[in-house]
Amino acid sequence: MRVASWDIGKLALRPRLVWIMALSSLKVRLHRTFLTMLTIVTSTAFMMYLFTMPRSGDLTERQSWMLMLVLSLLVCAAGVLNTMLMSVTQRYREIGTMKCLGALDSFVLLAVLTESALLGLAGALAGVGIGLVISILLGLGEHGLAFAQHLRLDGLLWKVPLVFAVGMALTTLGAAVPAAIAARMPPMDAMRGEK
């Protein structure tokens, strides 16, 4: 029989808090945030460059560069994975404490994913821009002011979104496992005494 003066309720997810958590985590670890973003920037810039590079290079060379592109994208995903894992393990107790205070698993999951998505967004945006700029500069160097005819500027409408999407997908992929680990962490880990 229940004689409690209250009934069990449900908690709702607080999107605004998710946002605040993700932002503050990025801000606190600013150096690492910057370095991780750099890996995203370089690999997306590389991809964007390959898509728009001047036509003078011969085809076999471009193909071998595509292989390097795949490698660089993998390195980027591994970098994000590493960063997010560190971000999560460093905050093990913090996350456990928040769970004791009423953070839902979905809250923790979303906070970590949002954190990496913000990284990806900024990194991919910068990468797309930097890749284009490199292409243009190299084109200028090779062909002078008539560079535009020699660049692969066709299909920019799909190239830019594609490069951007790949950058975002990589960061999400890299963050998926750490986010799941953080979300499933038992709150009792926060109770342990060690500092």
Place this chain on the structure above:
Amino acid sequence: MTAPAVDWLADLQDQAEHTVMARGVSKIYHMGDEEIPALDGVDVTIRTGEYISIMGPSGSGKTTLFNVIGALIKPTEGSVFIDEIDVAQLDANELAWLRCRKIGYIFQAYNIVKVMTALENVTLPMLFAGVPADEAQDRAVEILDRVGLGDRILHTPKELSGGQQQRVAIARAFANRPAIILADEPTANLDLKTGEDIIHLMKEMNAERGVTVVCATHDHKMLDISDRIVWMEDGQIKKIADRDEVKIEISQMSEH
């Protein structure tokens, strides 16, 4: 003929007067092939509004009992009721609700979120509970003032001493007006004087707000202010003593 009805009433009254009830609680941990019993058939009833201390050497099952009561781990056997609600019946979201609204946790290492100010730390559980931001902030200011940190609400943990951080933790634990406060060795990281201040603050808050306090401790200063003391040994409750009995024992101890 009236006897059963009276029994029933007495039962009801009895139920209304306790906050936590553990019945036949066992917890077995597995280490490889080995089974390590941390709790072995524990029965305990915690009355509403009392200040109860759990004492015992490390490895006595103190922390495990504490975690079970706090709905942080599931017992292998037996059940835990918090205000007559069987914790085992709750799903993940309801457990989070219970932790958020009905239980306040105080930790040995304070566990203040490092990147947040004292005010933000105290506001956090209220925001999780869905209290509007303005109201949460007002309440946080009020309660921080109560624990004696009125002039430090915008300080981060780095700028606060251990005792002050534990005050923030106490304010945070009381923020959602919980039914129970669970404190795990709250004075273990503090010096004697600061530890005493923290103990008295907890006792005052317990009396003022009628919140049940359960405190796992090694600290003998805690005995003086506890309503009851539970002694644990080898995963079992060895003894439950009222304060009066304890006082006699202490005076006997000091005579020898």
